[in-house]
Amino acid sequence: MDNLFVLQGSFMDTQVGKTSFKIPPASLGTFGTLSVIFWVPVYDQIIVPLARKLTGHPNGLTQLQRIGTGHFISIFSMLSAGILEVIRLEIVKRHGYYEIKPVPIPIFWQVPQFLIIGCAEVFTLVGQMEFFYEQVPGSMKSLGSALRLTTIALGNYTSSLLVSIVIKVTTEDGGPGWIPDNLNYGQLQNFFWLLAALSGVNLAIFVVVAKWHTGPLG
Numbered sequence: 527m528d529n530l531f532v533l534q535g536s537f538m539d540t541q542v543g544k545t546s547f548k549i550p551p552a553s554l555g556t557f558g559t560l561s562v563i564f565w566v567p568v569y570d571q572i573i574v575p576l577a578r579k580l581t582g583h584p585n586g587l588t589q590l591q592r593i594g595t596g597h598f599i600s601i602f603s604m605l606s607a608g609i610l611e612v613i614r615l616e617i618v619k620r621h622g623y624y625e626i627k628p629v630p631i632p633i634f635w636q637v638p639q640f641l642i643i644g645c646a647e648v649f650t651l652v653g654q655m656e657f658f659y660e661q662v663p664g665s666m667k668s669l670g671s672a673l674r675l676t677t678i679a680l681g682n683y684t685s686s687l688l689v690s691i692v693i694k695v696t697t698e699d700g701g702p703g704w705i706p707d708n709l710n711y712g713q714l715q716n717f718f719w720l721l722a723a724l725s726g727v728n729l730a731i732f733v734v735v736a737k738w739h740t741g742p743l744g
Contacts, residue, residue: 528555530689530705530714531636534611537709538633549633557637561644569648589657590736596650597729601722603642608718610635615715624710692717 535551542549577586587595614631623629654674662670689705696703702711 530717531555531607531639533705533709534607534614534714535633535636537627537629538614538631538636539628540633551633554633554636554640557640558644558647561641562648565645565648566652589653589660590739592649592653593657594729594732594736596646596648596653597725597732599642599649600646601725601729603639603646604718604722604725606639606642607636608715608722610639611715611718615710615713618710624708626710627708629710689717692720 531554532551535554538551540548540551574586578584581587613635614629617631618624618626618629654677655671658670658674659667693703693705696705696713702708704713704717706712
């Protein structure tokens with residue numbers, strides 16, 4: 527997903543103001559990190575006390591509720607990226623910028639999707655870390671942490687596989703497909719819509735499976 531954000535950014539205007547400095551598209555991931563730094567204290571100092579009053583749970587939200595909330599928030603990052611791509615392609619179509627790179631739309635319009643992802647990570651990744659560490663027997667703490675990293679690795683492999691499948695399927699008719707080398711001819715927003723839909727399905731499955739959880743194993 528981050529790679530597609532970078533790819534999208536590479537077709538946008540990276541110049542900072544009227545200066546000659548151009549920001550590398552990959553560096554916008556810094557805003558995701560800054561978002562995490564911002565949301566961690568906000569979660570601990572504001573969200574937890576408010577949630578504690580509503581739920582009565584000492585941590586405000588259970589670990590599974592925290593993970594599910596992160597999954598829900600991440601959907602909006604995909605929607606944000608998709609909307610931005612629709613706007614970018616509209617500019618390309620209106621002015622015939624198909625062979626022009628970058629398209630004159632500031633790369634900083636990508637910032638919201640990175641900020642949302644950072645917020646989602648505060649809920650999901652931290653919640654996963656706590657869940658895998660605390661919900662296993664004491665003799666399996668290290669294994670629990672390793673399993674968490676395994677899920678991340680599997681997610682990365684699945685993401686790569688999904689991209690490969692989408693490219694193959696959408697280019698079977700000889701067209702450029704959703705994710706061509708020149709995104710000005712592509713439909714990258716459709717891939718973001720697909721990710722948002724899959725994230726929604728994933729959240730629904732997560733909610734169902736989470737109801738089966740009965741507590742620590744020991």
